Structures are given as structure tokens and as C-alpha cells.
Amino acid sequence: xxxxxxxxxxxxxxxxxxxxxxxxxxxxxxxxxxxxxxxxxxxxxxxxxxxxxxxxxxxxxxxxxxxxxxxxxxxxxxxxxxxxxxxxxxxxxxxxxxxxxxxxxxxxxxxxxxxxxxxxxxxxxxxxxxxxxxxxxxxxxxxxxxxxxxxxxxxxxxxxxxxxxxxxxxxxxxxxxxxxxxxxxxxxxxxxxxxxxxxxxxxxxxxxxxxxxxxxxxxxxxxxxxxxxxxxxxxxxxxxxxxxxxxxxxxxxxxxxxxxxxxxx
Amino acid sequence: xxxxxxxxxxxxxxxxxxxxxxxxxxxxxxxxxxxxxxxxxxxxxxxxxxxxxxxxxxxxxxxxxxxxxxxxxxxxxxxxxxxxxxxxxxxxxxxxxxxxxxxxxxxxxxxxxxxxxxxxxxxxxxxxxxxxxxxxxxxxxxxxxxxxxxxxxxxxxxxxxxxxxxxxxxxxxxxxxxxxxxxxxxxxxxxxxxxxxxxxxxxxxxxxxxxxxxxxxxxxxxxxxxxxxxxxxxxxxxxxxxxxxxxxxxxxxxxxxxxxxxxxxxxxxxxxxxxxxxxxxxxxxxxxxxxxxxxxxxxxxxxxxxxxxxxxxxxxxxxxxxxxxxxxxxxxxxx
Numbered sequence: 001x002x003x004x005x006x007x008x009x010x011x012x013x014x015x016x017x018x019x020x021x022x023x024x025x026x027x028x029x030x031x032x033x034x035x036x037x038x039x040x041x042x043x044x045x046x047x048x049x050x051x052x053x054x055x056x057x058x059x060x061x062x063x064x065x066x067x068x069x070x071x072x073x074x075x076x077x078x079x080x081x082x083x084x085x086x087x088x089x090x091x092x093x094x095x096x097x098x099x100x101x102x103x104x105x106x107x108x109x110x111x112x113x114x115x116x117x118x119x120x121x122x123x124x125x126x127x128x129x130x131x132x133x134x135x136x137x138x139x140x141x142x143x144x145x146x147x148x149x150x151x152x153x154x155x156x157x158x159x160x161x162x163x164x165x166x167x168x169x170x171x172x173x174x175x176x177x178x179x180x181x182x183x184x185x186x187x188x189x190x191x192x193x194x195x196x197x198x199x200x201x202x203x204x205x206x207x208x209x210x211x212x213x214x215x216x217x218x219x220x221x222x223x224x225x226x227x228x229x230x231x232x233x234x235x236x237x238x239x240x241x242x243x244x245x246x247x248x249x250x251x252x253x254x255x256x257x258x259x260x261x262x263x264x265x
Numbered sequence: 266x267x268x269x270x271x272x273x274x275x276x277x278x279x280x281x282x283x284x285x286x287x288x289x290x291x292x293x294x295x296x297x298x299x300x301x302x303x304x305x306x307x308x309x310x311x312x313x314x315x316x317x318x319x320x321x322x323x324x325x326x327x328x329x330x331x332x333x334x335x336x337x338x339x340x341x342x343x344x345x346x347x348x349x350x351x352x353x354x355x356x357x358x359x360x361x362x363x364x365x366x367x368x369x370x371x372x373x374x375x376x377x378x379x380x381x382x383x384x385x386x387x388x389x390x391x392x393x394x395x396x397x398x399x400x401x402x403x404x405x406x407x408x409x410x411x412x413x414x415x416x417x418x419x420x421x422x423x424x425x426x427x428x429x430x431x432x433x434x435x436x437x438x439x440x441x442x443x444x445x446x447x448x449x450x451x452x453x454x455x456x457x458x459x460x461x462x463x464x465x466x467x468x469x470x471x472x473x474x475x476x477x478x479x480x481x482x483x484x485x486x487x488x489x490x491x492x493x494x495x496x497x498x499x500x501x502x503x504x505x506x507x508x509x510x511x512x513x514x515x516x517x518x519x520x521x522x523x524x525x526x527x528x529x530x531x532x533x534x535x536x537x538x539x540x541x542x543x544x545x546x547x548x549x550x551x552x553x554x555x556x557x558x559x560x561x562x563x564x565x566x567x568x569x570x571x572x573x574x575x576x577x578x579x580x581x582x583x584x585x586x587x588x589x590x591x592x593x594x595x596x597x598x599x600x
Contacts, residue, residue, distance in 0.1 A: 052493070055497055057493060057496060057497065076499075077496075077499040077500070077501055078499035079499075080499065081497060081498055081499030082499075084497075085497065086493070086494075086497035087494075088491060088493035088494050088497065089493075090491075091490060091491050091493070091494045092490065092491045092494075093489055093490045093491075093494075094355075094489055094544060096539070096544065097489065097544050098543065098544070101486075101543065101544050101545060102490075104486075104545075105486060105487050105490060105494075105498060106498070108483060108484075108486075108487050108498040108499060108500065109498055109499040111483060113480070161498070
């Protein structure tokens with residue numbers, strides 16, 4: 001698994017349970033390489049759990065997550081962290097930490113006790129800050145930034161990690177409309193320019209349809225449907241997955257399906 | 266393109282560290298020569314390198330020198346331990362006191378003195394170290410026992426154990442006032458009449474704690490972020506917390522054995538160090554060690570004069586000065 005292997009994730013019969021509750025029930029799903037996959041579904045459907053299980057933050061009761069043909073359970077912490085990056089939901093860091101100090105953390109899995117910070121680390125740090133447009137903020141403490149800026153800095157940190165796969169758990173939560181678009185455009189840019197495979201959990205169905213190459217609807221711990229936004233955004237499926245009667249129209253600007261929710265059903 | 270910038274930042278940090286080191290040496294010289302009696306640097310030099318048995322030389326070598334060496338060791342240990350506790354608990358108002366280590370040491374000393382009649386300084390310091398160690402094991406066992414070592418649990422359990430220890434100490438002290446009178450001074454922390462052997466015995470523990478702390482520099486940087494982020498960066502979070510706990514126990518245990526419970530150093534010093542060194546633990550802990558050493562050494566000098574000609578307990582001085590410094594630092598931050 002060295003020089004730019006073809007990364008894609010295969011989730012194979014993954015089951016995850018807490019005592020008395022099955023959170024994921026034999027989920028089988030393929031994450032295509034170099035694409036944006038969006039996990040969507042109602043509250044408690046297991047989409048965040050699935051994302052965290054892909055990154056091995058949860059140990060499955062059964063099933064596997066395969067990175068290419070390697071079971072992620074067999075990888076060391078650092079090796080895994082060099083392949084899959086995760087931007088957690090509501091991540092936190094000290095308010096007086098500077099932008100550069102936070103983005104530097106992304107280099108952690110690339111260093112060892114003996115091999116400390118080197119030119120490659122500096123290159124990745126600078127590229128991540130430049131690519132996300134936060135280089136000019138480098139000495140600013142996080143507490144002095146706007147919510148949108150802070151989210152860009154976190155994305156820069158994950159970018160500096162230089163993983164083929166980037167998972168983002170509801171990255172636009174708590175952001176206003178402009179910053180939501182800003183943040184997701186940035187994610188798409190990571191996908192297009194840096195060739196990263198993206199797995200994204202999104203709450204907003206219309207944002208999901210707009211940014212996804214592959215859309216995954218989840219319900220009750222399982223995959224309800226998986227396909228292109230055009231294939232999935234149907235009145236029937238949305239009623240079945242979200243319990244909402246909706247009208248599906250084509251958005252006039254981007255030609256993507258747009259869901260107009262009418263009433264619960 | 267940022268190489269020059271990085272270099273200049275590193276250079277200015279090197280200047281800060283060199284300045285602090287010089288300040289420390291100066292503070293240690295002051296501590297050795299200034300007090301109830303004033304000595305010259307020439308007398309100090311003579312006492313160390315050409316001991317002639319004179320009264321001045323005896324006082325310098327047996328009384329002054331040990332505290333000029335013990336105080337910075339204790340201060341450096343507490344400064345680093347303070348950074349570790351604050352990162353471990355993700356809480357900037359936590360300190361080794363918060364984990365109950367000083368309370369545990371005090372309780373052990375009071376108990377040993379009341380039941381076993383231990384009064385010798387060496388005996389008490391050993392008991393204190395044991396008390397701190399046992400307390401840290403207790404806090405760790407409870408914190409790790411139910412559902413993982415979470416930062417908030419560490420603080421809650423530490424504060425609870427500290428409160429418990431303190432109240433038992435008070436109970437024994439008040440019920441046994443006459444006998445415990447001689448312990449009161451120990452309980453406030455002091456460097457008076459400490460033999461050099463204490464420094465020699467304490468050194469390996471301070472060194473081991475420091476070595477563990479500096480080995481954990483990079484995972485500690487990452488642990489400033491939330492657990493999910495730290496784990497996804499590849500940090501072995503539980504292992505780092507265990508190592509952190511061990512280092513804190515070694516450093517605080519050695520400190521309390523050498524000086525008794527000296528409060529506020531571990532709380533204030535990390536704040537000052539962050540001002541100078543930022544949030545990366547390598548520079549931060551180096552700065553904290555030096556600032557802690559300087560602060561404690563100067564507090565020990567000050568303790569000789571605040572209620573002159575009697576010596577004040579150094580713990581009282583570090584607390585009063587530290588409280589004022591902390592208020593100033595926090596005010597500066599808000600402004």
C-alpha cells in the first residue's frame with residue numbers, strides 16, 4: 001500500500017451493536033474511488049456511525065471494512081491514519097491554538113519518534129493551508145475566527161494528513177448558507193484537484209443531491225438505496241426513507257434533482 | 266517560502282529559552298547567597314570548591330546550596346506536571362492539586378506522623394511520595410474503571426479525592442493539635458533545612474517523569490483536539506493518557522517529597538509558558554520547566570523576607586504571588 005494505490009472502500013456485511021441495540025445491520029456498500037459519496041438519512045439511521053466505522057472508530061460485531069483488499073482491522077493506528085482522514089462532527093481544539101498549530105496536527109501520522117518534522121511535512125502543511133485559503137490566517141488563534149473560517153481550518157488539517165480517503169461527518173452543521181456552500185465547494189475541490197475519495201455525511205437532502213456522485217440513503221441501520229442522485233431522488237423513495245411526501249423538481253441552475261418537502265407521511 | 270519565517274520563529278524561541286536559562290542561574294545564585302545572612306559570590310565559590318569549615322562555608326554548603334538546587338527541581342517538575350495535567354484534562358484551571366496528589370501526600374504524612382510517629386524529614390518525604398503515588402493510582406483506577414479515561418472524569422474524581430483527603434487531614438490535625446503542630450510547616454511546603462540527599466534521591470524521579478513527558482510531546486499536541494480527531498490522526502489515546510498519568514505521578518510525587526505540597530506552581534506556570542512558547546508541547550514544556558524553576562526559586566527567596574526574620578512557608582508565597590499573576594494573565598487575555 002505505498003505509491004498511490006487505487007483506493008476504494010468495500011463495506012462487507014458490517015454489523016455494529018451496542019448492548020441491546022443494533023446500530024448497523026449487515027451493511028454492504030462500495031465506496032467508488034475518486035468520487036464523492038454522500039450518506040444521508042433520517043436521524044438515528046446510522047449514517048454517522050457508518051462513517052466512524054469506516055475509520056475504525058467503532059469495532060464491528062461482524063463484517064469487515066476493506067481498504068482495497070486489506071481489512072482495516074489489520075492496519076496499525078498510524079498506517080490507517082495515513083489512508084483515511086476523518087473530520088469529526090463538531091471537532092474541538094483550544095481557542096488560543098493558532099491556525100498553523102492546528103493544521104500541523106494533520107502531519108501526526110507521517111512522523112515517528114525518530115523521524116520528526118521534515119521538508120515533506122512543511123510542503124504538505126503549506127499546500128493544505130494554501131488549498132483551503134487559510135494561509136493568511138496562520139498565526140491567528142482559532143477563537144478569533146468565524147465559524148466558516150474555523151471549518152476551513154479543520155478541512156485544511158485533514159487535507160494536510162494527505163490521505164487518499166477523506167471522511168467528513170456533517171461538516172456544514174451550524175454554518176450559515178453561504179458558508180455551507182463555501183465549505184462543500186471546498187470539499188468538491190479536494191475531490192477534483194487533489195483526487196481525494198470523499199465520504200460525506202449530510203443532513204440536507206438538496207445539498208446531498210447537489211454534491212454527491214454517489215448518494216446513499218440509510219434507514220434503521222441499513223442501506224435503503226444507493227445510486228446517483230437522479231436515481232434516488234424519487235417521490236417514492238423519499239417517502240419510504242424519510243417519511244415525507246415530497247415533490248421532486250429539477251433545479252434550473254444545476255440540473256440536479258431538488259426535493260420540495262410537502263408534509264410528513 | 267516560509268522557511269525564513271519558521272527559522273526566525275525558532276531563533277526568537279531560542280533567545281527566549283537562553284534568557285530564561287540565564288535568569289534561572291541568576292535566581293539560583295541569589296537563592297544561595299541572599300537571606301537572613303548575606304554572602305558574596307566569592308564566598309559561595311570558596312565554600313563549594315575550597316571548603317574550609319568556616320561558619321559561612323558551612324551555612325552555604327549545608328543550608329543554602331541544597332535549597333538553591335531543590336527549589337528549581339521542584340519548580341521544573343511542577344511546571345511540566347501542570348502542562349501535562351491541563352492537557353490531559355483539557356482544562357486550563359487544572360493542576361497537580363486537582364488530581365488530589367498533594368492532598369494524598371499530606372494525608373499520608375499526617376497519618377504516618379499520627380500513627381507511626383514518623384517525624385524525620387527523610388521519613389516524611391518518603392511517606393509523601395508514597396501518598397502521592399497511591400493517590401494517583403486510586404484516581405487512575407476509578408477514572409479508568411468505568412467506561413474509559415475521559416478528561417472530565419479525571420477532574421471530577423481528582424477533585425473529589427482531593428477534597429476527601431483534605432478533610433481527613435483537617436480532622437486529624439484538629440483532633441491532635443499539639444502533636445501535629447510541627448507538621449503545619451511541612452503542610453504548607455518549604456525548602457528549609459532540606460538535606461542535599463533529598464535532591465539526589467529526587468533527581469531520578471524528576472528525570473524519568475520529564476523523559477516520559479518529552480517522549481509524549483507529539484501525541485500530546487494532537488490530544489489537545491477532541492478524542493475523535495486525535496484517534497483519527499492515529500494517536501493511541503489510552504496509552505498516551507496512561508503515560509501522561511505516570512509522568513504526572515513521578516513529577517508531582519518527587520516534588521511533594523522534596524518540598525511538601527507547593528501549590529499554584531503547576532497551575533500558573535503553564536499559562537505563562539503558553540504565552541511565551543505557544544501550544545506545541547516541546548517548546549511549551551521546556552519553557553514551563555524553566556519558568557517553574559525560576560518562579561519556585563524566587564518564591565523561596567521571597568519566603569525568607571515576607572515575615573522577616575522568620576521564614577514563611579514557600580507554598581504560601583507561591584500561592585499568593587501565583588494568584589496575583591494568574592489574575593493578571595487572565596485579565597491580559599480578556600483585553
